[in-house]
Amino acid sequence: MDYKDYYKILGVEKTASKEDIKKQYRKLARKFHPDVNPNNKEAEEKFKDISEAYDVLSDDEKRKKYDAFGADWNRYQQAGDAQGGFDWSKYAQQGGRGGYTQYEGNMEDFFGGAGGFSDFFSTLFGGAAGPGASGQRTRGRAGGMSFKGQDYNAELHLTLQEAFEGTKKTVGIDGKNLRITIHPGVEDGQTIRLKGSGAPGIQGGENGDLYITLRIHPDPVYTRKGNDLFMDAPISLYKAMLGGEAVIETLSGQVKIKIKPETKNGTTLRLKGKGFPAYRQQGIAGDLYIKINLQIPENLTDKEKELFRQLASLRGE
Known part of the structure; x- marks a missing residue:
């Protein structure tokens, strides 16, 4: 997996302030926005890259983690792979509902398929979320113990327009397609629970749940x-x-x-x-x-310049 230089993607220095990062993002977003470049795949990919870069660099916690990761990555590249490779475990989170593990099902719809965030982002910040054990037990058939199925965690990325109007999304999980309704007015970071859409229960236990955290892309205008x-x-x-x-x-x-x-x-x-x-x-x-x-x-004609001089003269300037 290739390292993504978010500072280079946005065209800012590593010491750039949040305000400078925001200004540069808005400038690039207006230039490469899909509405401005219809049917332009290159512009669309560029817009995704700068949106991803801004998502990280505008968030203090993500930026701190990304900067630390970058320093380790540079040392690893300079030293080569002599010590057994890069230690991803320092960065990749693991665990239950609050963390991330590798999920082998079809989760691409959660991240927009080819239109979602990159593998690099998903690995570093948990874009590919997975099942967390719920630990809940009930009495099963024949007197045995039954267990609630594992909960799944995922992120779903929306545009501001989708969050404003509401939308429907189809996601694939465990070989099934789920139709999700997003109501207007959702907020960035809001979590939606789909009861029973997690992993199957064990020994007759109830299914786990699916928790979807909504992430709204920054908008270049609003x-x-x-x-x-x-x-x-x-x-x-x-x-x-x-x-x-x-x-x-x-x-x-x-x-x-x-x-x-x-x-x-x-x-x-x-x-x-x-x-x-x-x-x-x-x-x-x-x-x-x-x-x-x-x-x-701009580009005033001689006549326009003369009229402005007359106006300035009338106001004593």
Whole structure:
């Protein structure tokens, strides 16, 4: 398995701050987003790589673990395999519901198949989750002891749009296809339990359960805080000065907003109820906050420059 240099993928230094990492991710995400590059497999793979890199480097705990892993990996490569290979056991977690083990079933749907996170990510951070022994026992047939089947743990990756609208996913486990309904408003890190979808019980015991932790990809346009959404909206200098209307793309479609005359750069507008839906609470949603980002005109003609000089002269500048 090849080592993945997440710093190189994002194009940042190892000393980069979280803010620098976020800015660089947004820049690359806008460039390689599938909506901007339809039917472009190369761009799609690039978008997955930068999303994976951002997922790790924007999380303090994951970044610390990744940095420690990288240092050990470099020493291993320099020394060669003379000492018996790289010690993955220091990093790969093992155990029950809170940890990870190797699972031999068909789990690719949990991670989007070829569209999910890489083997490198899965190995280091537990993307391939497996069964954990529940340890629960009951009295079985013929007076013997029966055991509840092992619980399975997995992660399911969603886009922000999927989390906003809700979606259905088909996953394969133990040779069976399970149809999972994701309700609108789910949060990153939320765990869904599918009772009885784990390993079969022993000696007549009940089946184990399947625990799916939802992971929502960072979005290049929107930032989510609770059920509120935040975004930047580019507005022309002329519209900000004179006022008018602007069309804004939201997760639920286009909306028109009114721009008051002499709107300042950085002004924040609030659209009530246009944020994220509250999980399983029909009719309740957060708000959308739109930060005005003034766009300075470029490539001015001589006539436009003259008009700006006249305006500056009228204002004594």
